[in-house]
Amino acid sequence: MSVHSIDPAKLRDASWLVPQIVNLCRSQVQRALELYRVAMKAGAKLQQFETEDCRQMFSALVTSAIRVGQADEALRVLQDLQRQGPGLDMSIFTSATKLCTSKQLFPECLAIYDFMLDACKLEVNDKTVWSCLLFCAIETKSYHRCSFFFEQLRTYGEASSKDFSNMVRFASSTGEWELALKMLEDMRKASVEIDSIVYNTVLASCVVAEQVDAARKLLEQVVKDGGVADVIAFNTLSKGYAKAGRIDECCELYDWMHSLGIKPSQVTYGILLDSCINENQIERAAQVFETMKAEGCPMNTVLYTTLIKGFARAGQVDQATRIYEQMRTERTVAPDLITFSILIKANCDHGDLEVSLKLMAEMRQLGLKPDEVVFNNLLGGCVNWKQEGNVELAKSLYKDMISAGVRPSNATYSILIRLYSQCKMLDEAVDLLRHEPVAHGVRAEARLYAQLAQCCLRERQGRRAVEVYKMLTEHSTPTPAVHSSMLGMCIKLNMLDTGAEILSLAASVGGRVDARDAAALMDAAVKKKKPQVVETLRSAMMQLKLPVSA
Template identity: 25%
Template sequence: MGEDVERIRFVCSKIRKAEFVMNVAAANALIKSFGKLGMVEELLWVWRKMKENGIEPTLYTYNFLMNGLVSSAFVDSAERVFEVMESGRIKPDVVTYNTMIKGYCKAGQTQKGVEKLRDMENRGLEADKITYMTMIQACYGDSDFSSCLALYQEMDEKGIQVPPHAYSLVIGGLCKEGKLNEGYAVFENMIRRGSEPNVAIYTVLIDGYAKCGNVEDAIRLLQRMISEGFEPDVVTYSVVVNGLCKNGRVEEALGYFKTCQFNGLAINSMFYSSLIDGLGKAGRVDEAEKLFEEMSEKGCTRDSYCYNALMDAFTKSGKVDEALALFKRMEEEEGCDQTVYTYTILISGMFKDHRNEEALKLWDMMIDKGITPTAACFRALSTGLCLSGKVGRACKILDELAPMGVILDAACEDMINTLCKAGRIKEACKLADGITERGREVPGRIRTVMINALRKVGKSDLAMKLMHSKIGIGYERMGSVKRRVKFKTLLEIESSDYEF
């Protein structure tokens, strides 16, 4: 391709130097060719040459020019050409509109694409399946699945043939939003309209059922797929296996694993990570490790998901050193990215093994590497610190995250929950007072967290006293000073039946 472009550029340079009479047919051919190859400079030279020679562009000329500009991401220039057409003798047609819509969508300006679609209809032009397909793809890329559905319904109402890929995107979008019934309705409508589903469409729907915990429905759909003559691929089987493993049905998942091996399907890393995770959660760590090593033998690349799944299995079974060895091997031997989830697993495992300082070193390592902590990661750290009596340190680390742009709204609530569950009501009250004093959280939310946490640990009387008090929301006067009633007051009014 590169050699062809250079050859054409050479020929073009000769043409530009030579004197020749250009006609509209030659101009159209050149603009079309240059546009396809992304040779914008040469394309614009032809356009200027046409003007110099008084050659009137045709609709084809404009459309070839628009397509060349859009293909090379010159959307603003294409927009100006479109405006010239609107005010000129030759008006935009469906192809022109589709090209402009494609340009907007490629540039991430989906809303402009929608506006152009509506403008097209207002001018009496009928959008075709290319128009709708372009818009559905763009809306899907923006995770605007409701618009995908609305556009599909427009196509259906207008009797425009819906391509299989459009069905796949609409069904996939609905499944991602957990709207399985709507997704299945689109699937059945597709069949009623005479469109045959394919493996990808079946897989999208099966994946939706599996991820929502409806594994039986996923399996029934898999069986229907097979009975209708479709051969499931490894991706189809892997989503079923993932669903089974998430629901603790590891033996059935292993059965599908054997089916894939028997059929000669190349097992991918997603398939392996699901099985490793399922076996680990079932306490079958040796089998999980065996599968992990088998991946290398089979030439299957081990990604961070596979490493994390096995590390999680190790830490949960008390094999923290094995998890650490895997952590080092992950980066040093295979160059596999250590994710925030990797650190979350190890930090949690270290605290459970009472290796608090090592857990804190891992946290510092993660921050130094520029990996942004998630709420789950900080929860692992703060839980470990709170349970080891280092609430202040957890609060200090939380305060350090704010200047980094990491705001974990529910972090303090999680810490209060942890302390209450551990029976450390005094520390929970102190933390709640600190939050309200700094105005970090709305006192009402903290009260709710405290009330629910106290109930969960069987201290309903204490929860009722908090509910009917002014703690956190009311004020008391000390001379001329007005102060909020603190949570520590709860301890002062509580009877001596409780030990703090």
């Protein structure tokens, strides 16, 4: 029957209610909770129940609610027990803590602990409970609780391997490498088994904290003691050496691994390659690559691409291409977007735009779509094409970029402005900046307007430079740096009328101008004996509240 149709007298009768709820909790948790709530509304007085009956009922309600993932409901029941019943006891709290932990209800477990602490301040002398709370604190990143929970745990018993592991996780997450080492030492003293995960976590803590020498000392101790030193441990330390630029130690670790019979992994070789390339030791990187192939290490895209990147960075485009060709012969390894991006840029920088276009075609044949970086590199190649630029190809690439659904960026427009300026096509550059960013939802940065204005000034097109400056003021307030570069160029090229007009416009829009730049422009106008320019500058400087000398 519906719980709402039950006789209220029965609901208030503990001898009837308690067995009913305990029985329902075994298979119908929601119905048990509903019956409990209806009974409370019907006037059931928990203080009148036998203490043992009351605790039995609440224990069943709490544990069953947690079992079905309703820890918040369990907390409300516990609050009723404390406020209206005989109060919390240690057994219910212990059961709730352990069950929440096993069900991975970590925040809820801590919430129950906080309620217990505030409501009745039970003395928790069960080591297992503190162990559960420590684990919950780690999982919820409540790191401020961890040290206290661990201290309480050790007060009531010996910490287990899992407890120490959790403290190592805590130390690693908070960057406390010294604490991680101390936990490791405590484990040794307590004769607690230490697995490779703990060792590697402590090693990683030292490496992240840039305590590479401490990490090396630990690894040596592990090997000496016959502990579990695996390839992950060596790779972790190798990353630390690579980051510190200590390439010789990276290579020495590699030899040490061999002497211990530990087989290097793809990650091992990747770290070695990266460290050689970052230190510009390209030939050494090539040796590592050949060793890797000779030892039968399975090749992958990352390893090939890393070496290609190294040769490209060193300007050895032919060598980078040779590695790419080797990569293409591997049936199980295919170049990815990063591989092509590196090669395309390298060839563009080297002036081989035709090769770059061929690479993009090969990339598309593999089903890869060029992104903004690839298109920008190709556009940059158009700027450098035979020292004179290739505007038509750039226009075609830009159109292709839009058609492919690749959104241009400020970098894209900066490249095109440079190309148009180089080819004396400032009208098209102005038209581009006026219309294209808006058409494709790109917010043009102030630097683009400053760049184009500078290009106009270099070509002594003062009216065009002023037009671009006005466009800039329509989008944002020019910075002192922008004014400094433009006014400086006007002085250098003796375009003082243009400089005065720009300063007047800056005053009208409330722009920020460095007093030294305005004063330098004024000095130049005075020296050139241009009274009209001087008067224009004086008026603008007064409006900008800049000092005007006699």
